[in-house]
Amino acid sequence: MAQVSLRKVIKKYDEVLAVRGVDLDIADKEFIVLVGPSGCGKSTTLRMIAGLEEISGGDIAIGGDVVNDVPPKDRDIAMVFQNYALYPHMNVYENMSFGLKLKKTPKQEIDQRVRAAAGILDITELLDRKPKQLSGGQRQRVAMGRAIVRDPKVFLFDEPLSNLDAKLRVQMRTEIKKVHQKVRTTTVYVTHDQVEAMTLADRVVVMNAGLIEQVGTPNDLYHSPATKFVAGFIGSPAMNFIPCQLEQAAGALRVRLSDKLSFPVPDGRTARYTSNVGKPNLILGLRPEHIAETRPHIEPNQHDFDQVIEVVEPMGMETLVYFTLAGAEVCGRVNPNAGATAERSMKLRADLSNMHLIDDTTGKVL
Amino acid sequence: MADIVASSAAARASGRTSLHKVMQRKSTIAFLMALPLILMIFILVAYPAGYAIWLSMLNKSMTKFVGFGNFDFLFKRATFWEIVLQSCIFAITAVIFKAIIGFVVAHFVNNIPTKGQRKWRGMLLVPWVIPAAMSTLSWLWLFDPSYSAFNWIFVHLGLPKISWLGEAGWARFSVILVNVWIGAPFFLIMYLAALKSVPEQLYEAASIDGATWWQRIWFVTLPMMRNIIAITILFSTIVTFANFDIVRVLTAGGPLTATHVFATWAFKVGIESGDIPLGATVSLFMVPILAVAATFILRDISKRGSEV
Amino acid sequence: MANAAVATAGAVRPLRYGSISRDRKWALRWSYFFLTLFAIFFLMPPFYMLITSLKPKEEIAAITNPWWVYAPTLDNFIELLTQNAYMTFFRNSAIVSVCVVIVTMLISVIAAFSLARMKFWGSATLATGVFLTYLIPDTLLFIPLFKMMSWVRDTTGIELVNHWWTMIILYPTLTVPFCTWIMIGYFASIPKELDEAALIDGATWMQTLTRIFIPVALPGIIAATIFCFTVSWAQFLYPLAFTTSTTELVLPVGIVTTLIKGDVFNWGQIMAGALLGAAPPLIIYAFLMDYYIAGLTAGATKG
Numbered sequence: 001m002a003q004v005s006l007r008k009v010i011k012k013y014d015e016v017l018a019v020r021g022v023d024l025d026i027a028d029k030e031f032i033v034l035v036g037p038s039g040c041g042k043s044t045t046l047r048m049i050a051g052l053e054e055i056s057g058g059d060i061a062i063g064g065d066v067v068n069d070v071p072p073k074d075r076d077i078a079m080v081f082q083n084y085a086l087y088p089h090m091n092v093y094e095n096m097s098f099g100l101k102l103k104k105t106p107k108q109e110i111d112q113r114v115r116a117a118a119g120i121l122d123i124t125e126l127l128d129r130k131p132k133q134l135s136g137g138q139r140q141r142v143a144m145g146r147a148i149v150r151d152p153k154v155f156l157f158d159e160p161l162s163n164l165d166a167k168l169r170v171q172m173r174t175e176i177k178k179v180h181q182k183v184r185t186t187t188v189y190v191t192h193d194q195v196e197a198m199t200l201a202d203r204v205v206v207m208n209a210g211l212i213e214q215v216g217t218p219n220d221l222y223h224s225p226a227t228k229f230v231a232g233f234i235g236s237p238a239m240n241f242i243p244c245q246l247e248q249a250a251g252a253l254r255v256r257l258s259d260k261l262s263f264p265v266p267d268g269r270t271a272r273y274t275s276n277v278g279k280p281n282l283i284l285g286l287r288p289e290h291i292a293e294t295r296p297h298i299e300p301n302q303h304d305f306d307q308v309i310e311v312v313e314p315m316g317m318e319t320l321v322y323f324t325l326a327g328a329e330v331c332g333r334v335n336p337n338a339g340a341t342a343e344r345s346m347k348l349r350a351d352l353s354n355m356h357l358i359d360d361t362t363g364k365v366l
Numbered sequence: 367m368a369d370i371v372a373s374s375a376a377a378r379a380s381g382r383t384s385l386h387k388v389m390q391r392k393s394t395i396a397f398l399m400a401l402p403l404i405l406m407i408f409i410l411v412a413y414p415a416g417y418a419i420w421l422s423m424l425n426k427s428m429t430k431f432v433g434f435g436n437f438d439f440l441f442k443r444a445t446f447w448e449i450v451l452q453s454c455i456f457a458i459t460a461v462i463f464k465a466i467i468g469f470v471v472a473h474f475v476n477n478i479p480t481k482g483q484r485k486w487r488g489m490l491l492v493p494w495v496i497p498a499a500m501s502t503l504s505w506l507w508l509f510d511p512s513y514s515a516f517n518w519i520f521v522h523l524g525l526p527k528i529s530w531l532g533e534a535g536w537a538r539f540s541v542i543l544v545n546v547w548i549g550a551p552f553f554l555i556m557y558l559a560a561l562k563s564v565p566e567q568l569y570e571a572a573s574i575d576g577a578t579w580w581q582r583i584w585f586v587t588l589p590m591m592r593n594i595i596a597i598t599i600l601f602s603t604i605v606t607f608a609n610f611d612i613v614r615v616l617t618a619g620g621p622l623t624a625t626h627v628f629a630t631w632a633f634k635v636g637i638e639s640g641d642i643p644l645g646a647t648v649s650l651f652m653v654p655i656l657a658v659a660a661t662f663i664l665r666d667i668s669k670r671g672s673e674v
Numbered sequence: 675m676a677n678a679a680v681a682t683a684g685a686v687r688p689l690r691y692g693s694i695s696r697d698r699k700w701a702l703r704w705s706y707f708f709l710t711l712f713a714i715f716f717l718m719p720p721f722y723m724l725i726t727s728l729k730p731k732e733e734i735a736a737i738t739n740p741w742w743v744y745a746p747t748l749d750n751f752i753e754l755l756t757q758n759a760y761m762t763f764f765r766n767s768a769i770v771s772v773c774v775v776i777v778t779m780l781i782s783v784i785a786a787f788s789l790a791r792m793k794f795w796g797s798a799t800l801a802t803g804v805f806l807t808y809l810i811p812d813t814l815l816f817i818p819l820f821k822m823m824s825w826v827r828d829t830t831g832i833e834l835v836n837h838w839w840t841m842i843i844l845y846p847t848l849t850v851p852f853c854t855w856i857m858i859g860y861f862a863s864i865p866k867e868l869d870e871a872a873l874i875d876g877a878t879w880m881q882t883l884t885r886i887f888i889p890v891a892l893p894g895i896i897a898a899t900i901f902c903f904t905v906s907w908a909q910f911l912y913p914l915a916f917t918t919s920t921t922e923l924v925l926p927v928g929i930v931t932t933l934i935k936g937d938v939f940n941w942g943q944i945m946a947g948a949l950l951g952a953a954p955p956l957i958i959y960a961f962l963m964d965y966y967i968a969g970l971t972a973g974a975t976k977g
Contacts, residue, residue, distance in 0.1 A: 073876035085867035089889040099875035396792030403785035414818035497908030499926035500948040515740040608811030629813035
């Protein structure tokens with residue numbers, strides 16, 4: 001059983017706080033993804049779990065034992081690095097068995113475990129090759145194989161896919177997920193790519209500036225972000241942030257974007273938002289898919305408005321349109337056949353049932 | 367900062383210290399691994415270097431402290447100034463010619479198809495590979511007063527014989543020639559490596575911009591190679607200035623003292639004539655030039671270090 | 675597209691198209707011409723060494739064309755190799771060089787690993803210091819070292835002067851700094867993740883060095899070994915200053931001091947001796963040229 005827990009973990013480099021108190025509980029067999037922009041402390045956190053960095057404060061426990069002072073080799077973890085870190089002078093078999101050999105595991109058992117892992121990853125025919133002779137995807141598999149062979153309590157992945165090209169990345173992403181489903185080892189995975197995070201994770205941990213912004217399932221994060229940072233970080237194209245005011249008129253709430261344009265707040269949200277009427281620095285958060293072309297039937301909470309489109313980007317299955325609203329650049333996703341044309345006016349429809357209201361002063365989603 | 371960590375570590379359970387201890391032990395092991403190097407540098411390089419300064423302040427029998435007496439003595443001797451001059455002429459001329467010949471030959475090698483470059487490079491580096499004392503012997507034989515193979519050619523061309531090592535002027539020329547012969551291949555190799563690192567696109571861009579071949583060298587090659595050229599020249603200056611083998615074997619400083627440089631004269635005075643303090647004093651005169659060159663090299667290296 | 679452009683250029687100005695390739699051809703010819711000249715200049719002394727070493731005594735003294743051998747003979751080599759002194763020099767040189775290589779590589783590889791990867795208080799300064807010592811020439815140190823040797827004799831009774839094995843103590847001052855410096859460069863170029871992976875795999879620092887770093891940095895180690903050997907083999911000043919007895923001389927000094935006897939220049943033998951003395955570095959160079967050149971350029975381009 002290997003749950004991992006972090007309690008108020010801190011990392012200081014000289015005077016700089018890289019990780020400023022992280023609390024996290026990872027359940028056994030769970031696939032956790034740490035995601036965030038570069039410098040947010042996600043890699044440092046992972047390296048502290050691995051024992052490659054000393055922790056400056058707090059506790060890290062693996063399988064219930066505090067491992068703050070345990071050297072990496074005794075933590076029973078395996079790590080996959082961004083550049084794979086395969087030993088260039090050893091062939092695949094030797095690479096995978098090196099750790100076991102150092103532990104003086106019997107030859108027969110080593111062989112059995114290496115072949116089993118190679119079977120899982122479908123690299124049996126590569127066992128005699130040197131890393132130089134492998135493609136990027138194959139190296140990635142070998143790096144994973146090296147981790148699986150050790151049968152550790154925890155897998156740690158440090159941006160393992162960022163050296164691959166886009167197509168291979170998608171393929172390996174699925175591969176990693178499959179492997180996890182087979183071996184069911186607790187996994188901590190670090191990436192800066194939110195798509196990777198969403199597709200792989202049981203739960204995603206969004207980090208920013210050395211702190212956890214939010215922990216939740218991919219759907220939680222997408223649909224109910226807790227902060228402006230999470231709202232903007234998860235989802236592509238990113239959520240639109242439009243400065244607005246919250247007005248109360250005749251008992252109903254309205255978000256006002258400009259003198260001419262305002263939308264009524266959905267009924268269900270009125271109670272939640274009432275206390276924020278008149279607050280400065282409010283932002284309306286609306287995902288691009290909630291701004292589309294107009295359609296014949298109007299649903300509740302949907303509102304049409306006319307807008308001059310500035311840029312049109314056809315993506316094939318959809319077309320992205322860009323325009324300026326209340327000083328902010330806004331993106332909408334319309335049907336390719338809706339006839340969006342640059343520098344022409346178009347009737348768009350905003351679906352407010354999925355709106356978010358953000359207080360820009362605190363960065364919290366209300 | 368360290369205090370905070372230490373106290374928080376102390377406040378925690380006792381198990382807290384061992385990773386920290388591992389880290390500390392790591393630096394202890396690291397230090398022990400470097401210890402032979404440190405000892406060697408201190409005992410066999412740093413200490414003798416300092417000892418040389420102390421020696422230079424003693425009298426000939428090393429019984430009395432004479433302060434700057436040895437320096438004073440040298441400054442009053444015409445031979446010393448002759449040697450200062452000859453050392454500078456020797457080093458500067460040799461380095462300039464090595465640099466130019468190396469640059470030119472590197473270009474020719476770089477000009478020919480890649481397949482043949484290895485062969486030519488291999489041949490042209492031979493002078494650098496042969497131990498200097500041995501190759502200088504062959505030059506000594508080529509310059510022989512009665513059997514000089516050069517003079518045989520000269521006579522057949524109807525030119526006068528030259529006393530290569532017998533006349534001061536020609537002897538100075540000869541030691542520089544041999545030094546250039548040995549050292550130019552080093553420049554060639556360094557430049558060739560640098561030339562290879564200039565991206566081909568830069569030349570293509572320059573050609574499209576209408577640059578002639580010498581404009582390409584002047585505006586593309588030279589600026590791109592500036593670092594390597596600088597550091598090669600500095601290295602070579604140090605080595606040439608401190609040269610001993612060539613002069614010792616070829617002329618032993620002669621005729622009279624015409625070709626002596628600091629190193630050979632220091633050897634003559636300090637070892638052969640047994641005046642160790644005076645020899646040490648002479649060799650110390652290499653230090654200023656070496657220090658200047660070393661400063662520039664270190665600056666270049668730390669600059670590159672910070673770029674990485 | 676490109677074809678079309680060439681075709682129109684050809685049609686409008688046919689001369690120009692031809693002149694580019696003609697220019698290139700001439701540039702190539704001139705390059706070969708000058709390279710040949712330089713090759714003659716650079717290879718003439720070793721060639722002349724070989725020619726002379728094959729000449730019988732009478733031919734050397736004769737006034738025939740010195741650039742040619744009329745009656746080649748191996749007498750000079752045979753005489754030299756049956757002479758005890760020369761074989762002693764050769765043996766001394768070989769033992770000294772091999773020992774210096776071993777001592778140097780042990781000290782510098784281990785120290786370089788510690789400086790490049792493990793770090794300790796002052797390790798950065800030490801790395802710079804190592805480089806600085808590389809810049810201190812032997813000609814600055816031989817006098818104080820000579821004096822230190824006599825001090826050792828006076829205090830401990832161990833005679834260090836006039837023994838070939840003293841060179842094993844002295845030569846590392848010339849080889850260790852450079853070898854450490856280039857090994858630091860080679861080790862630093864190994865990705866950090868590799869030793870972290872080894873650490874997680876459970877390797878100790880020593881295992882990381884011997885099983886990961888040394889095999890991965892093998893080209894650098896070969897380059898450093900070659901450098902070390904050639905420097906030891908060619909070193910002239912220290913043995914000249916420290917040894918005098920014929921049995922204690924190493925090759926370069928032996929040839930220069932004992933074969934050149936006064937005015938009876940036995941040039942055939944001297945050249946044969948020099949040629950044999952130059953052979954080991956030349957052979958190594960011939961077989962390991964790429965490593966040799968890598969070591970040569972590493973000092974300035976790495977680190």
